[in-house]
Every structure is written in structure tokens, then in C-alpha cells.
Amino acid sequence: MRLRSLLFVPGDRPDRFARAEASGADALILDLEDAVAAPAKDAARRAVAERLSAGRGGAQLLVRVNPLGTALFDADLEALAGLAPDAVMLPKAEGAASVRACAGRLARAGIDTPVLPIATETPAAIFQLGSYREASAHLFGLTWGAEDLPAAIGAAASRDEAGRFTPPYEMARSLALFAAHAAGVAAIETVYPALRDPQGLDAFARRAARDGFTGMMAIHPAQVAAINAAFTPDAEAVAAARRIVDAFAAAPDAGALQVDGRMVDAPHLAQARTLLNRAGDDA
Secondary structure (H helix, E strand, O other), rough: OOOOEEEEEEEOHHHHHHHOOOOOOOOEEEEEEOOOOHHHHHHHHHHHHHHHHHHOOOOOEEEEEOOOOOOOOHHHHHHHHOOOOOOOEOOOOOHHHHHHHHHEEEEEEEOOOEEEEOOOHHHHOOOOHHHHHHHHHHHHHEEEOOOHHHHHHOOOOOEOOOOOOHHHHHHHHHHHHHHHHHHHEEEEEOOOOOOOHHHHHEEEEHHHHOOOOOOEEEHHHHHHHOOOHHHOOHHHHHHHHHHHHHHHHOOOOOEEEEEEEEEEHHHHHHHHHHHHHHOOOOO
16 A cells, blocks of 8 residues: 555535546545534535545545544544545544544444544643554554644744744654554654745655655645655665665575675665565565
């Protein structure tokens, strides 16, 4: 399952669904939460249910529901009953307990799908990040957000004047990254909000791939190509990884080997296999 780019689409804008699918995104997030104003919620539910009932294209279809424990969440599940999105994105998640509760509600509604929690949107959520591995069987992946959390604690912003995350949000990002990998699921980077800054987007996406995220969310179709490129290993990287894997295959009893003029050992082999897997090369 390739999951480099996940593009948000407002659920009440079905006129944008086709363009979003044509963007090349690996997944669409049909949004019933923040992108949809209260008066348009019912129309969004109907549009999303209609799209899920139709034929599928190349992109996976996810649905971001409203927060667990709200009447809006209940209405979302009623509208999605019996349908099969590829995953349900759960905002305001607070650890494994939230995932299990959501999974139970989905099952009772006849919605057989895993959960993608947004894992850092409340102060309490930060202290539950290590618990997601306990609910890994229900997870599609794990992502984080840098917008709701500062609002929840009264912070002025999550980024400094240069656009970098300030220390509290760098910590949240790092913990979410480690939580995803501890649970053995996709680690999805948050969105890059500056739509007219392609250089900044490219740098942000490549930093995410460098740091160990496996994909990234997008808020506009124009962002998808840069995100896909950042999370697709280039030919040179694939060839280097293949040389490491082949060297160890030829010397299975070796603890360390010299490849391309440097010493490599078990961690380098693991990195090489991960890169080849992301490139679709059987390692």
C-alpha cells in the first residue's frame, strides 16, 4: 500500500472530488469536520456517502469524521453505515482508548475499516501517544496536527517568524513519529499551510521523508506532485540501497561489510530494505 500523499477535500464540495482524484494523490480525505460549516454537514454526509457508493478509482478514500463522543460523530456514522471507506480519520484522538472506542462504534454501524487518528490535537493527547501500539490492529496509520493544539492551550502560533515549528510542536511532531513506528503503521506528516510557497513545501516534505515519515497530508491538489516526489526514492538512492541488500545476500554471515567505500551493518541493511519497499522494489 503506497501512501505518500493524502489530500483533503471538503465533503460538501462534490464538484471537487474528480479534480482531487486526478491530482495523483494516493488517498483522498473526504472531510466532514473542519472544512465543512455546520449548516452544510448533512449535505456533506450525503455527498460523501454517494461517492463511497460509486465505483473506486486509483486513490484510496478516507473520511474524516467529527470528534468521538459528539452528536456530529453519531450523525456521521449513521450516514456512513454499511459503507466501506478505506479508513476513517479520527480527530481529537487521545490514544489507544479512543481508537478502540471508534473501532467499536464503526463495527456496530457495519463500517469495516481501520482508523487513522490525528494524535496531537489536545493537551491530554500528548500523554497518550505511547499507547497507540496497544491498538495497532485497528490502525491505518497515525498523523498529527499543529493547529488545534496551540488553540487548545492559548498559544499564539505553532511556528516562529521563519516558519519553523516552535519547541512544543517539534516535540509533538517527534513523539507522533515515534508513536507511529512503535505501532508499526504509516507515519503521516501534517499539512503545509502556505499554498503559495512551493519551495517551502518541497523543503518541508523532503525533511519529513528524511526524518522517517512515510507520507504527508495536502490541502490543495497543487501540493500533491511535490509531496509524491519527496516520498518517492530516486533512482540513485534505490541503486545504492540495492547494492547494500545484495552485498548482505552474498555474505549472509557477515555482521558488517564495505559497500561504496563505507562500512555498513544491520541498521544500514534495515534502512536499505525500507527504502526499496517504498520504491516498490522487492527487497
